[in-house]
Amino acid sequence: MTSTITETVRNGVDTATLFATLDAIKAQPEIAAFQFRAHNKWIDGAHNRSTIKDFYAACAEDTTRATGWELDAGEPAILVGTDTGPNPAEFLLHALAACVTTSLVFAAAARGVRLTSVESTVEGDLDVRGAMGLDENYRNGFERIRMTVRIAGDAPEEKLRTIVHRGTDRSVVFDSITNGVPISVDVLTG
Amino acid sequence: MTSTITETVRNGVDTATLFATLDAIKAQPEIAAFQFRAHNKWIDGAHNRSTIKDFYAACAEDTTRATGWELDAGEPAILVGTDTGPNPAEFLLHALAACVTTSLVFAAAARGVRLTSVESTVEGDLDVRGAMGLDENYRNGFERIRMTVRIAGDAPEEKLRTIVHRGTDRSVVFDSITNGVPISVDVLTG
Numbered sequence: 001m002t003s004t005i006t007e008t009v010r011n012g013v014d015t016a017t018l019f020a021t022l023d024a025i026k027a028q029p030e031i032a033a034f035q036f037r038a039h040n041k042w043i044d045g046a047h048n049r050s051t052i053k054d055f056y057a058a059c060a061e062d063t064t065r066a067t068g069w070e071l072d073a074g075e076p077a078i079l080v081g082t083d084t085g086p087n088p089a090e091f092l093l094h095a096l097a098a099c100v101t102t103s104l105v106f107a108a109a110a111r112g113v114r115l116t117s118v119e120s121t122v123e124g125d126l127d128v129r130g131a132m133g134l135d136e137n138y139r140n141g142f143e144r145i146r147m148t149v150r151i152a153g154d155a156p157e158e159k160l161r162t163i164v165h166r167g168t169d170r171s172v173v174f175d176s177i178t179n180g181v182p183i184s185v186d187v188l189t190g
Numbered sequence: 191m192t193s194t195i196t197e198t199v200r201n202g203v204d205t206a207t208l209f210a211t212l213d214a215i216k217a218q219p220e221i222a223a224f225q226f227r228a229h230n231k232w233i234d235g236a237h238n239r240s241t242i243k244d245f246y247a248a249c250a251e252d253t254t255r256a257t258g259w260e261l262d263a264g265e266p267a268i269l270v271g272t273d274t275g276p277n278p279a280e281f282l283l284h285a286l287a288a289c290v291t292t293s294l295v296f297a298a299a300a301r302g303v304r305l306t307s308v309e310s311t312v313e314g315d316l317d318v319r320g321a322m323g324l325d326e327n328y329r330n331g332f333e334r335i336r337m338t339v340r341i342a343g344d345a346p347e348e349k350l351r352t353i354v355h356r357g358t359d360r361s362v363v364f365d366s367i368t369n370g371v372p373i374s375v376d377v378l379t380g
Contacts, residue, residue, distance in 0.1 A: 011234075014270060041309050042309070050288060057266075078248060094261050139369070141366030146373075173279060188339070188340040
């Protein structure tokens with residue numbers, strides 16, 4: 001019954017929609033300009049909360065998200081918090097793992113590879129003497145990040161490895177962290 | 191009754207604990223080596239989930255967190271997802287807002303400034319032709335990020351501005367994103 005239907009969903013990704021999106025951008029490149037946002041409010045101590053919902057894409061404000069999300073951040077006791085949420089550095093590591101995973105899953109779908117599992121661990125090393133202002137020999141941010149990805153699917157090992165590297169090569173967050181992004185800061189008082 | 195007690199909690203931060211932590215690190219610098227982690231598992235399509243709990247600090251694995259957190263990532267429809275969570279790029283912006291906020295709240299507490307409100311918006315500009323592999327003239331990551339911080343408290347405007355800049359100057363995530371972090375990737379198959 002289904003043998004005459006070309007299946008377009010692979011790894012949970014509708015590849016027909018994916019390729020149609022790529023074609024739409026090729027035909028009208030200005031729709032490729034996106035702006036993502038987070039709105040954050042301090043609550044108390046190391047506890048603050050971001051609201052994520054609105055974004056700009058395809059020459060308009062998005063109207064498809066009925067509701068957004070609230071993300072609570074905190075710090076563990078050793079960093080003078082009360083564990084009201086993951087700490088900001090941990091959210092950064094999650095962003096990295098999530099972005100590489102999605103990028104490689106999409107790459108596999110586009111290349112006809114069916115994945116059965118993708119798991120990763122991301123570890124970031126940090127000497128807090130930097131951020132605490134105790135020793136200028138240490139930077140404030142992570143010194144280094146290690147990512148270990150375990151992948152399984154219906155392709156030879158070498159192809160699976162290529163897909164992981166395609167994921168890192170095309171990841172928004174991987175590029176943002178490895179190569180850096182300029183950040184401007186405006187301050188309003190009162 | 192309370193006038194003879196030196197209050198150490200300011201902005202929800204126990205400054206006595208904060209200063210004791212700084213003194214402890216000065217006395218024994220090796221306790222400043224931290225490692226944070228995220229463990230991620232692909233679920234389907236653009237949906238994946240990180241678990242955040244374990245970390246290393248003060249020469250030992252942390253044992254204070256009874257439970258951790260699960261963070262679901264996704265993509266909106268226009269990026270071929272089903273909004274199973276904020277997307278990875280949005281998590282990165284949240285990490286930045288949360289880190290700068292905590293850093294500046296701690297800096298204010300240490301300097302004796304009582305804050306009444308801190309709110310911020312972070313916007314990241316992205317041309318998806320980069321990450322989609324359609325045009326090599328565009329990078330994969332954010333082109334630029336703008337952060338707007340509104341702060342109020344019991345200090346003059348100039349001091350409040352200085353505190354915000356102290357927050358960005360000492361933020362783990364702000365430094366990681368502006369100056370970049372080397373990321374190594376290991377791939378395991380099967």
